Structures are given as structure tokens and as C-alpha cells.
Amino acid sequence: MTSLRHNQSSASGAGVEPVPSARDPRDLYLDAARACLLDVGWRRTTLTEVARRAGVSRMTIYRTWADMPRLLADLMTREWSGVVAAAVADQDDSLPRVQRLVSTITATVGTLRANELFVRIVELDPELILPYLLARRGRSQDLILGVVESEILEGQARGDIRPGNPTAIARGVLLAAHGFVLSAHTMVDEQVSEQDVESELALLLTRGLLP
Missing domain, CATH: 1.10.357.10 (Tetracycline Repressor, domain 2)
Structure with missing residues (x-):
């Protein structure tokens, strides 16, 4: 059962360490949404609050998810x-x-x-x-x-x-x-x-x- 275990591509060439990629901004937004759900639950979580916690504009979140069900x-x-x-x-x-x-x-x-x-x-x-x-x-x-x-x-x-x-x-x-x-x-x-x-x-x- 290895399909989920090795999910990062290996660097070519012996002894060469893979270069870590920058974290996807979507993960940061999802982190903010997770924190909201843990704090106040689904009903009180809005895209606006997710944007505030993530430190980005509302439009940034709206461009990624049109509504809360898709984000969830x-x-x-x-x-x-x-x-x-x-x-x-x-x-x-x-x-x-x-x-x-x-x-x-x-x-x-x-x-x-x-x-x-x-x-x-x-x-x-x-x-x-x-x-x-x-x-x-x-x-x-x-x-x-x-x-x-x-x-x-x-x-x-x-x-x-x-x-x-x-x-x-x-x-x-x-x-x-x-x-x-x-x-x-x-x-x-x-x-x-x-x-x-x-x-x-x-x-x-x-x-x-x-x-």
C-alpha cells in the first residue's frame, strides 16, 4: 500500500536533495477555514471570516471558492x-x-x-x-x-x-x-x-x- 506513501517526486541524480516547493496558498486558506470551524462551527463560518483569518481580501477567497459548501x-x-x-x-x-x-x-x-x-x-x-x-x-x-x-x-x-x-x-x-x-x-x-x-x-x- 504505497500509493499514498511516496507522494513527492524524487530529484534526479544521486545525492541530490529535492528542492521543497512553496506551499500552495489554498492550504493557508483552508487552514483559516479549519480554525473557524473549530472555533465557531459551520453555521457561523463565512467566506468573509475565512478571508480575515487568512489575511487576504474577500475576493481572493471568492475567486477560489464560490461558496462555503465548496470550501468545506x-x-x-x-x-x-x-x-x-x-x-x-x-x-x-x-x-x-x-x-x-x-x-x-x-x-x-x-x-x-x-x-x-x-x-x-x-x-x-x-x-x-x-x-x-x-x-x-x-x-x-x-x-x-x-x-x-x-x-x-x-x-x-x-x-x-x-x-x-x-x-x-x-x-x-x-x-x-x-x-x-x-x-x-x-x-x-x-x-x-x-x-x-x-x-x-x-x-x-x-x-x-x-x-
């Missing part, structure tokens, strides 16, 4: 993609393929569930997530599906993962993960710990992927 979509894509990329980068390549994939998925679920932006949205503006659960997939979901499907295809070719439609298997994995991201806390009490729930997810995924 880019912010969530960046945030969730970053969570996935971090989990992939931290995976242990010495583990068997299924165990490695399951470990990466469960780590992603746990990190996303604790992500401060995700928690803030769920607390204040849960309706922002509903379209991606009830109506359509988002870009970050498609990114995750692509990574998981690629790993499943490689595992099937080596006999490590059960036969079947890799696209359908990847989508089943993502659907299972959705529930653990959004609702795991409702299943935690004096009888079942968060770790117990996470172990059940790992077992569910492992048995669903092994031949």
Missing part, C-alpha cells in the same frame, strides 16, 4: 486524505498482507474518530456528513476505496486475500468502517470497552478478507 468539501477532502496517508505511512510492512491492511484500516478508523475537526463537525454540524452516508460518495471516500482495492487486488494475485470482486470487497470494508467511525462510542459502556470494539472490527475485517 475541499477542507474535508484534505483532512480525511491526510488521516489515511498518515496511517499508510505508519503501517508495518513486515506484517502479513491481511494483517497489515486490517491494521491500517483500524488505525485510520481510530484516528478519524479522534480527529478534532471530525469531532467538532459531529458535535455541532452532523448534517454536513449525512450526504456522504446517505446520498453520494465523496472524494476522500473514493481515495480510500482506491487504496483498499489496490491492496486487495495485490493480495488476491498472491493468494493472501479471498477471491471475489475487489471493488465490492473494498466497498464492503468501507461500509463496515463507517459504522465504527460514527457509532462506536454508542456501543461502549461498563461491559464493552473501546478497545473491545476495535478488536471486533479487526476480527470482522480479517475473517472477511482471508481466503
Whole structure:
């Protein structure tokens, strides 16, 4: 699972260090939007306030995003993609393929569930997530599906993962993960710990992927 791990081009020639590129101004604007959402939530965040926090004119922000929903979509894509990329980068390549994939998925679920932006949205503006659960997939979901499907295809070719439609298997994995991201806390009490729930997810995924 390397497609998200090596996302910077290497410099040509031995011993030559890559020259760091300047940060995309859009990232600075998204940083400002993220800070707004953490502070006051979606309903009270405006493009004008984002511009003020970013230290640019309103027209600069309006030229980049025509409205807040488009800005939010880019912010969530960046945030969730970053969570996935971090989990992939931290995976242990010495583990068997299924165990490695399951470990990466469960780590992603746990990190996303604790992500401060995700928690803030769920607390204040849960309706922002509903379209991606009830109506359509988002870009970050498609990114995750692509990574998981690629790993499943490689595992099937080596006999490590059960036969079947890799696209359908990847989508089943993502659907299972959705529930653990959004609702795991409702299943935690004096009888079942968060770790117990996470172990059940790992077992569910492992048995669903092994031949």
C-alpha cells in the first residue's frame, strides 16, 4: 500500500536533495477555514471570516471558492486524505498482507474518530456528513476505496486475500468502517470497552478478507 506513501517526486541524480516547493496558498486558506470551524462551527463560518483569518481580501477567497459548501468539501477532502496517508505511512510492512491492511484500516478508523475537526463537525454540524452516508460518495471516500482495492487486488494475485470482486470487497470494508467511525462510542459502556470494539472490527475485517 504505497500509493499514498511516496507522494513527492524524487530529484534526479544521486545525492541530490529535492528542492521543497512553496506551499500552495489554498492550504493557508483552508487552514483559516479549519480554525473557524473549530472555533465557531459551520453555521457561523463565512467566506468573509475565512478571508480575515487568512489575511487576504474577500475576493481572493471568492475567486477560489464560490461558496462555503465548496470550501468545506475541499477542507474535508484534505483532512480525511491526510488521516489515511498518515496511517499508510505508519503501517508495518513486515506484517502479513491481511494483517497489515486490517491494521491500517483500524488505525485510520481510530484516528478519524479522534480527529478534532471530525469531532467538532459531529458535535455541532452532523448534517454536513449525512450526504456522504446517505446520498453520494465523496472524494476522500473514493481515495480510500482506491487504496483498499489496490491492496486487495495485490493480495488476491498472491493468494493472501479471498477471491471475489475487489471493488465490492473494498466497498464492503468501507461500509463496515463507517459504522465504527460514527457509532462506536454508542456501543461502549461498563461491559464493552473501546478497545473491545476495535478488536471486533479487526476480527470482522480479517475473517472477511482471508481466503
